[in-house]
Structure formats: structure tokens, C-alpha cells
Amino acid sequence: MSKKELNIFKLLSEKPWEDSQKVIDDQHDGKTLALSKAKLGVRTIMVVSTVIFSLFVVSYSDRMLVHDWRSLSEPWLLWVNTIILIFTSFVFHKTKVLSDKNEFEKAKNYLLIVGFLTFAFITGQLLVWQYYVNLGQYASTNPANAFFYLFTALHGVHVLGGLFFWGRATTKLFTKNFSVLKIKQAIELCAIYWHFLLIVWFILFGLMIAT
Amino acid sequence: MTDEYTDNKIETKAADSSSGSYVPPAETIPAQEAPDQELYHAKSFWTKWVFCQDAKVIGIQYALTATAIGFIGLILSWGMRLQLGFPETFSFLGPATYYQSVTMHGMIMVIYLLTALFLGGFGNYLIPLMVGARDMVFPYVNMVSYWMFLVAVLVLIASFFVPGGPTGAGWTLYPPQAILPGTPGSEMGIVLMLVSLSLFVIGFTMGGLNYVITILQSRTRGMTLMRMPLTIWGIFTATVLALLAFPALFVACIMMTLDNLLGTSFFMPEIFTMGEKLEYGGGSPILFQHLFWFFGHPEVYIVALPAFGIVSDLISVHARKNVFGYRMMVWAIVIIGALSFIVWAHHMYVSGMNPWFGFFFATTTLIIAVPTAIKVYNWVLTLWRGNIHLTIPMLFSLGFIVTFVNGGITGLFLGNVIIDVPLSDTYFVVAHFHMVMGIAPLMVVFGAIYHWYPLITGRHLNQTLGKIHFWITFVGAYAIYFPMHYLGFIGVPRRYFEMYDSPYMTSGVGLNQFITVAALIVGFTQILFLYNIFTSWYKGEKSERNPWKANSLEWHTPDYPPTHGNFGKELPVVYRWPYDFSVPGSDKEYIPQDVPPSQVPTAKAEQT
Numbered sequence: 001m002s003k004k005e006l007n008i009f010k011l012l013s014e015k016p017w018e019d020s021q022k023v024i025d026d027q028h029d030g031k032t033l034a035l036s037k038a039k040l041g042v043r044t045i046m047v048v049s050t051v052i053f054s055l056f057v058v059s060y061s062d063r064m065l066v067h068d069w070r071s072l073s074e075p076w077l078l079w080v081n082t083i084i085l086i087f088t089s090f091v092f093h094k095t096k097v098l099s100d101k102n103e104f105e106k107a108k109n110y111l112l113i114v115g116f117l118t119f120a121f122i123t124g125q126l127l128v129w130q131y132y133v134n135l136g137q138y139a140s141t142n143p144a145n146a147f148f149y150l151f152t153a154l155h156g157v158h159v160l161g162g163l164f165f166w167g168r169a170t171t172k173l174f175t176k177n178f179s180v181l182k183i184k185q186a187i188e189l190c191a192i193y194w195h196f197l198l199i200v201w202f203i204l205f206g207l208m209i210a211t
Numbered sequence: 212m213t214d215e216y217t218d219n220k221i222e223t224k225a226a227d228s229s230s231g232s233y234v235p236p237a238e239t240i241p242a243q244e245a246p247d248q249e250l251y252h253a254k255s256f257w258t259k260w261v262f263c264q265d266a267k268v269i270g271i272q273y274a275l276t277a278t279a280i281g282f283i284g285l286i287l288s289w290g291m292r293l294q295l296g297f298p299e300t301f302s303f304l305g306p307a308t309y310y311q312s313v314t315m316h317g318m319i320m321v322i323y324l325l326t327a328l329f330l331g332g333f334g335n336y337l338i339p340l341m342v343g344a345r346d347m348v349f350p351y352v353n354m355v356s357y358w359m360f361l362v363a364v365l366v367l368i369a370s371f372f373v374p375g376g377p378t379g380a381g382w383t384l385y386p387p388q389a390i391l392p393g394t395p396g397s398e399m400g401i402v403l404m405l406v407s408l409s410l411f412v413i414g415f416t417m418g419g420l421n422y423v424i425t426i427l428q429s430r431t432r433g434m435t436l437m438r439m440p441l442t443i444w445g446i447f448t449a450t451v452l453a454l455l456a457f458p459a460l461f462v463a464c465i466m467m468t469l470d471n472l473l474g475t476s477f478f479m480p481e482i483f484t485m486g487e488k489l490e491y492g493g494g495s496p497i498l499f500q501h502l503f504w505f506f507g508h509p510e511v512y513i514v515a516l517p518a519f520g521i522v523s524d525l526i527s528v529h530a531r532k533n534v535f536g537y538r539m540m541v542w543a544i545v546i547i548g549a550l551s552f553i554v555w556a557h558h559m560y561v562s563g564m565n566p567w568f569g570f571f572f573a574t575t576t577l578i579i580a581v582p583t584a585i586k587v588y589n590w591v592l593t594l595w596r597g598n599i600h601l602t603i604p605m606l607f608s609l610g611f612i613v614t615f616v617n618g619g620i621t622g623l624f625l626g627n628v629i630i631d632v633p634l635s636d637t638y639f640v641v642a643h644f645h646m647v648m649g650i651a652p653l654m655v656v657f658g659a660i661y662h663w664y665p666l667i668t669g670r671h672l673n674q675t676l677g678k679i680h681f682w683i684t685f686v687g688a689y690a691i692y693f694p695m696h697y698l699g700f701i702g703v704p705r706r707y708f709e710m711y712d713s714p715y716m717t718s719g720v721g722l723n724q725f726i727t728v729a730a731l732i733v734g735f736t737q738i739l740f741l742y743n744i745f746t747s748w749y750k751g752e753k754s755e756r757n758p759w760k761a762n763s764l765e766w767h768t769p770d771y772p773p774t775h776g777n778f779g780k781e782l783p784v785v786y787r788w789p790y791d792f793s794v795p796g797s798d799k800e801y802i803p804q805d806v807p808p809s810q811v812p813t814a815k816a817e818q819t
Binding site: 008011017018019027029030033035037051052055139150 | 342430433493
């Protein structure tokens with residue numbers, strides 16, 4: 001057992017009254033997982049978000065069976081946005097690799113690119129909304145539209161939330177008054193979150209083009 | 212979240228050094244490898260008491276806010292009872308007011324009082340103290356969590372003052388009627404309710420993040436999960452449930468808000484009203500019910516599990532005996548939590564469903580009775596041959612066991628489709644769920660307040676007032692809810708504003724009046740309790756340190772009551788579980804968790 005892993009069954013069947021277990025227990029440092037608090041926090045948030053999006057997907061699958069469902073035709077702009085998002089994730093990964101190697105000067109510029117691309121993605125999504133509104137495809141026109149607006153809005157809110165933490169990390173990096181460990185972790189966690197949002201977008205977008 | 216972490220690599224190393232292969236000599240204190248948490252030290256009145264990051268103060272803020280809104284819920288129930296007991300007597304009670312009272316009473320009691328009080332109140336106060344941490348892991352997020360809760364409560368209160376008043380759709384807010392004209396509060400009331408719930412969920416998620424990660428990662432040395440007090444196990448499991456269940460409520464709220472404001476048809480079917488077809492069409496009201504109850508059933512256990520945990524600790528301390536079957540209690544909590552996610556449709560038997568579907572949910576529902584019964588047996592066996600002190604916390608704990616068994620047994624009946632269908636829309640159900648998730652958890656809340664009040668204020672609550680409070684509440688609760696079961700049997704429907712001259716009601720009139728009088732008396736007794744809390748704060752009898760002679764860490768802080776940072780210079784080190792009462796071989800009556808074996812050489816370890 002060189003690494004702490006959460007085996008819930010093993011844990012729940014511990015026998016704390018046995019002498020051998022007691023010795024191990026007395027040495028316990030009080031942590032269940034070998035993870036930092038922040039990392040576990042991000043993971044918990046991702047789990048909660050996953051539940052939210054899954055429930056929306058379930059509702060979508062249930063609602064689309066009704067005869068009044070008229071699928072939207074996706075504009076090419078949505079594909080552009082998807083590619084932007086993929087590229088953002090890629091750049092963020094590069095940033096993380098750079099910060100792991102302590103090359104913060106380079107990482108700085110990459111972080112700015114990430115921010116720019118993410119804002120471009122949000123703008124792109126808003127343009128798609130405008131495109132649909134101009135076509136007269138409002139949220140109330142059809143349930144498929146309603147879900148489209150809902151999915152993009154919700155995904156967008158998650159992206160904006162991520163941008164808040166991206167902003168904090170970037171500002172810290174630019175003030176030069178940062179702890180190396182903290183900034184590394186901030187970049188890593190933001191990168192994980194961006195990949196998560198990319199996967200969520202794949203699922204939502206895939207669901208919408210497949211139906 | 213980026214401002215609060217420790218180095219990942221160091222932690223991994225720490226984990227390595229405590230691996231099982233190396234067995235160090237007993238009683239060496241492991242080095243504190245991760246540095247102590249950096250705490251925010253409040254400088255002004257505002258940051259110390261208002262925008263406070265200390266979990267203890269946040270806990271009290273949560274508890275006070277929840278109590279305040281809970282009293283509004285109590286007053287609403289008086290309105291309902293007056294109407295039911297003495298119809299056509301009170302001019303201020305029309306059908307609209309009645310339905311609004313029912314709705315707001317239900318929502319306030321379940322979510323804004325019980326959930327907030329158990330997890331926000333007790334969770335915040337007790338988690339860091341009981342696991343031996345200085346504070347929650349993300350104190351700032353924790354503070355924001357409380358303020359989100361407060362805003363949610365204010366939005367809820369605001370709905371009383373908008374045109375049309377608060378929503379009267381019933382606490383389940385079923386569409387389509389919740390957002391259609393004809394239902395009270397279908398203008399702004401329902402929107403504010405949905406917004407308030409969404410805010411609550413967001414705020415709770417921030418708090419829940421703290422509770423879970425503090426319990427998992429921020430315990431003191433020696434505090435393994437299987438040495439934690441059951442209170443913490445209950446709160447922990449309930450928080451996990453809440454983190455997974457509240458999203459369903461959130462999703463349902465968002466879609467219904469859109470249906471209402473933007474005219475989408477997520478839940479709204481085709482509707483003809485006054486001869487005209489509405490814009491809506493194609494949506495499924497049943498989908499809302501599934502989402503709502505996918506949240507709603509775990510919600511029952513979000514309230515019940517902390518109560519289970521706390522009552523186990525109260526019984527153990529006040530009966531001076533270790534918890535019977537500690538491991539089994541933990542297993543039961545975890546199993547109940549897991550099962551609670553696959554029983555939700557038993558709330559929907561009358562909505563119409565495939566018989567096999569009903570069969571499945573009836574089966575899972577009845578299976579939950581097994582771990583729950585284990586818990587009840589273990590509480591009783593903890594009491595058996597214990598040195599039972601009939602203190603007020605113990606009285607309330609005993610009241611809880613009896614009430615919970617009562618409500619639980621009627622639940623066994625209602626879990627069966629064939630019994631639920633005729634009883635579902637009667638007062639039998641009202642009696643059942645008030646017993647099991649209203650009165651029973653409240654008994655624990657009261658017991659817990661009498662138990663931990665000395666810790667929080669350094670003073671005892673007035674014992675005489677406490678005994679009066681207990682007996683009136685306990686006997687009164689039965690006076691209210693026992694007759695209600697009977698009303699249900701004779702077929703009195705729930706949700707009705709008035710029965711008029713219905714034949715069902717001829718034998719029920721007197722009973723209804725009796726219930727109303729009892730409810731008013733019990734309600735006023737709660738004001739007595741509030742009076743006790745406020746006056747004892749500065750006038751109560753001074754409590755000595757650790758008045759109940761408990762073992763868990765919260766009673767063994769250097770300062771009493773505990774101050775900011777909880778544990779002075781050094782965090783305590785834990786050597787045992789919190790239930791070492793009358794340990795065989797030891798001359799001490801109780802051994803606190805942080806007493807090393809060298810101080811009690813003759814004590815034997817007890818098998819659990």
C-alpha cells in the first residue's frame with residue numbers, strides 16, 4: 001500500500017479494536033486521499049456538474065420522443081466554436097507542461113492565448129444564438145431549441161466560472177509575486193477543468209447533432 | 212479555490228511514510244508533515260461576526276437564520292390548522308391563503324429549516340471541532356455559502372410581498388398547475404420560489420464541498436474514518452447525498468422557470484383553458500415528478516442521517532455506554548444513503564406507472580427498512596444495561612427512537628403500492644411523513660441543542676423550562692399526529708381547503724378541533740424554547756468544562772467554549788474512538804479520544 005487509495009469496502013471493514021490495526025491507526029495522518037484540498041475540490045465540483053448535465057441529458061432524451069420535436073440544423077459556426085474549444089484545451093495542456101517545467105515566462109503567454117480563445121468561444125456561442133434568433137428560432141419555438149439554448153447557456157456559465165479562476169491565476173503570474181507551488185497547482189487545476197468542459201461540450205454537441 | 216492548498220508532492224510522501232508495511236513503535240506521535248492551515252484572522256467587528264470565516268460563527272449564523280425562517284413555517288402551520296379545525300371562522304383564511312400556507316410551510320420546514328440546520332448549522336459548528344481541524348478547508352467559500360443561503364431565504368420571504376403572494380402549488384410544485392393561472396402565486400410567487408431554491412442549491416454546494424473535503428482530508432492525526440463520531444458519519448453521508456441529489460432539484464427549477472418565463476414546454480403538456488389552447492404542448496409533467504423526487508427522496512435522508520448520527524452520540528454519552536455495533540451503524544448509514552437513490556418513485560405510485568416499475572420501487576423501499584431497523588436495534592441495545600441519565604438530551608433521544616419507529620412502521624405500509632394507492636391522498640400520509648421526518652429529526656435537533664448549548668455559550672439551558680418543553684412537545688406531537696392516522700383511515704383527503712358537509716367528516720370534526728388545539732399548544736411551547744435559548748445565553752447556569760463527560764474532541768479544546776482556530780497551539784492527537792465509557796480494566800469512567808494508551812495502561816480495547 002504505497003499509495004492511499006480509497007477502497008471503501010476495505011476501509012469500512014477495518015477492525016479498530018485489534019492491536020495491529022490500532023498501531024496503524026495511531027500513525028494515521030488524517031488524510032483519506034493523497035490529494036490536495038484544491039484538487040479534491042475541483043473534482044467534487046466536476047462530479048456535481050456531471051450530475052447536473054446528466055440529468056439534462058436524461059430530460060433531453062425523454063423529451064425528444066414526443067412528436068412535436070423538430071431538430072435544429074446546426075450552423076457551421078458551431079463547428080468552428082468546437083474546434084476553438086479543442087484548440088483551447090490543447091493550449092492549456094501546453095501551458096501546464098510549461099509550468100511543470102518552471103518556464104513561467106512562456107506559460108504566461110500561453111495563458112493569455114487560452115483566455116483569448118475562451119473569450120472567442122463565448123463570443124462564437126453568442127453569435128450562434130444571434131443567428132438562431134434572426135431565423136426566428138426562439139427558445140419557445142420548439143423543445144429542441146429550448147434545450148439548445150439551455151445547454152449552451154449552462155455550458156457557457158461553467159466556462160465563465162472557469163475564466164474567473166483563470167483570471168486569478170493569470171493575474172498572480174503577472175504580478176511576479178507568486179508561490180511556485182500555488183501557481184503550478186492553479187494552472188493544473190484550471191487545465192483539468194477546461195478539459196472537463198471540452199468533454200461536456202462533446203457530449204452535449206454530439207447529442208444535439210445526433211438527434 | 213486557488214489560494215488554499217498544500218503541496219501535493221509533500222502529501223504523497225507523507226502517505227508513503229504511514230504505509231502498512233512499516234510498523235513503528237507504539238505511541239510515537241507522527242510528525243505533522245503538512246503545515247497547519249493558515250487562518251484568516253478577523254480584525255474588525257464586521258469580519259468577526261458578520262462576514263465571518265470561522266466555521267463556528269457560520270454555523271451559528273446558519274442555525275439562527277434557519278430557526279427564524281422555521282418560525283415563519285410554524286406560524287403558517289397554525290393558519291392551516293385553524294382553517295381545518297374551525298372552518299369558516301377566520302375571515303383572513305381563504306382558499307388561496309390556505310394553499311399558500313401549505314406550500315410555504317412544507318418547503319420552509321424541509322429545506323430551509325431542517326437541511327440548513329443539520330448541515331449548515333450543526334455541520335459547520337461540529338465538523339472541524341469533532342475531526343480535530345482548525346477550520347473548514349475553504350473558509351471563504353464557506354462564508355459565501357452562508358450568504359447565498361441568506362439571500363435564498365430573503366428571496367423566499369420576498370415572495371410573500373409580491374402581487375399574487377407566494378406560490379400555493381403544494382411543496383412539490385408540480386407542473387402544469389404550479390405556473391398556470393388559478394393556482395395562487397402563479398405570477399411572481401412561483402418564480403421567486405424557483406429562484407430561491409436554485410440559490411439555495413448553489414449555496415449548499417459551496418458548503419457541502421467544505422464539509423466533505425474537511426472530513427476526508429483535514430482530520431487530525433490518528434483520527435481514522437472508523438474512529439470518527441457517528442455524528443460526523445451522518446453529516447458526511449448526508450452531504451454526499453445532498454451534493455448528488457440537489458442538482459436534480461436545480462435542473463427541475465431551471466426548466467420550470469424557463470417554462471414560466473420564456474414559454475418553453477419542458478414540462479407543460481397541451482392545455483386548453485377557458486376554451487382556448489395555450490401555447491404550451493408536448494412537455495411531460497411526469498418528468499418533473501421524476502426529477503423532483505430524485506431529489507426529494509434522498510432529501511428525506513439528508514435530514515434523517517445527521518439525526519441518526521447525532522442521536523447515536525447523545526444516547527451513548529448520556530447512557531455512559533459505547534455505541535452498540537459502531538461498524539454496523541456506519542454501514543447502515545452508508546447503505547441507507549446508497550439505497551435512497553433508487554426508491555424515489557414510491558412517491559409517484561398514484562401518478563400512474565408500469566406495474567413492474569412500481570414493483571421495483573416497492574421492493575427497494577422495503578429493503579431500506581433493513582439497515583434502518585439495524586440502527587433502531589443498536590440504539591436500543593446501546594441503552595440496554597446502560598447507566599441511563601434522564602437528562603434532557605436523553606429524553607429527546609428516547610422520544611426520537613419511539614417517534615421514528617412509529618413513523619417508520621407506517622412507512623412500511625405506504626411503501627407497498629397496493630396500500631399506498633388508497634391512502635396516498637389522505638391524512639395518513641400527512642401523519643406518516645410528519646412523524647418520520649418532521650417530529651423525529653426535530654427531537655434530535657432539540658436534544659442536540661440542549662447537549663451542545665454549553666459548548667457554544669459556556670452556560671446550560673434552563674432545565675425546568677427544558678423539561679416542560681420536552682414533555683409538551685413529545686406528548687403534544689402524538690396528540691397531533693396519532694388522530695391524523697385515524698382521519699386517514701376513514702378517508703379524509705389531504706390538501707382540501709374545507710370538507711363542508713362531507714360524510715367523511717362527521718366523525719372527524721371533533722378530532723380536527725382537538726388536533727388544532729394541540730398544534731397551537733405545541734407551537735407556543737417552541738416560543739418558550741426560544742425564550743430559554745436567548746435568556747440562558749447571558750443568565751443561564753455556568754457550565755463547567757465538558758459537563759456531560761463526553762469523549763469527543765469538541766469538549767477537549769484548550770479554551771472553553773472553543774475560540775478561533777479551535778485547538779490552541781497544537782492540534783490534538785487521537786488514540787481511540789469517542790465511545791470509551793466504563794472501559795473494562797480501566798479505573799476511569801470515561802477516556803477522551805486524545806488520551807494516549809500510556810495514561811490508561813489497564814484499559815482493554817472493546818470489540819465493536
